[in-house]
Amino acid sequence: MSAVVITIDGPSGSGKGTIAGLLASKLGWNLLDSGALYRLLAFAAGNHGIDLTNEEALKALAAHLDVQFIDKRIILEGDEVTDAIRNEQVGAGASMVASLPAVREALLQRQRAFLEAPGLVADGRDMGTVVFPDAPLKIYLTASAEERARRRYLQLKGKVGGVSLPSLLDEIRARDERDMQRAVAPLKPAIDAIQLDSTELSIEQVMERILSEVANRDLAGQ
Numbered sequence: 472m473s474a475v476v477i478t479i480d481g482p483s484g485s486g487k488g489t490i491a492g493l494l495a496s497k498l499g500w501n502l503l504d505s506g507a508l509y510r511l512l513a514f515a516a517g518n519h520g521i522d523l524t525n526e527e528a529l530k531a532l533a534a535h536l537d538v539q540f541i542d543k544r545i546i547l548e549g550d551e552v553t554d555a556i557r558n559e560q561v562g563a564g565a566s567m568v569a570s571l572p573a574v575r576e577a578l579l580q581r582q583r584a585f586l587e588a589p590g591l592v593a594d595g596r597d598m599g600t601v602v603f604p605d606a607p608l609k610i611y612l613t614a615s616a617e618e619r620a621r622r623r624y625l626q627l628k629g630k631v632g633g634v635s636l637p638s639l640l641d642e643i644r645a646r647d648e649r650d651m652q653r654a655v656a657p658l659k660p661a662i663d664a665i666q667l668d669s670t671e672l673s674i675e676q677v678m679e680r681i682l683s684e685v686a687n688r689d690l691a692g693q
Contacts, residue, residue: 484619
């Protein structure tokens, strides 16, 4: 019986990471946080003194990235970096390295290798368009830039010093433009994706909508 994949794509702060984690847990499936791979690469580049525009060096680093996902912990080169990779600076770096074609190609097979039985929930920006184009269920989750900035602010407040709502809104808008305008694998909904705007929806409501699609397509029983 082949493994099934559900993709959840969307812009920064749309809630796709939260939803993907809950869905994977609910179904008992594996989880791929593809954004973490790009964050890890940006973080590792800083550790190794590699410039974020050096495509060849980043490609080599991506191909041999020593990373482990253990429960909810992320281990990079033997050190836990679960929280360290979640700040806005690393996020901006991730967006930069993700725009490089050679880096995306180097990480493509690593991402596809996460697809194992009984199934995979893959969260990112090009999961349904590039990495798993044949996925039987694709979700594109979005929300207004203002709402996404507000969520990010609540998430970071108390954890990271000097966080301001206006600066987060500026960063989210800049990242949206960078992700949507890049030449390779731009952020956009797959043609057959179900688009969900979560601006006015609770996490429970988003989950209910997605689980109804899973049931309608009998994906959990495959």
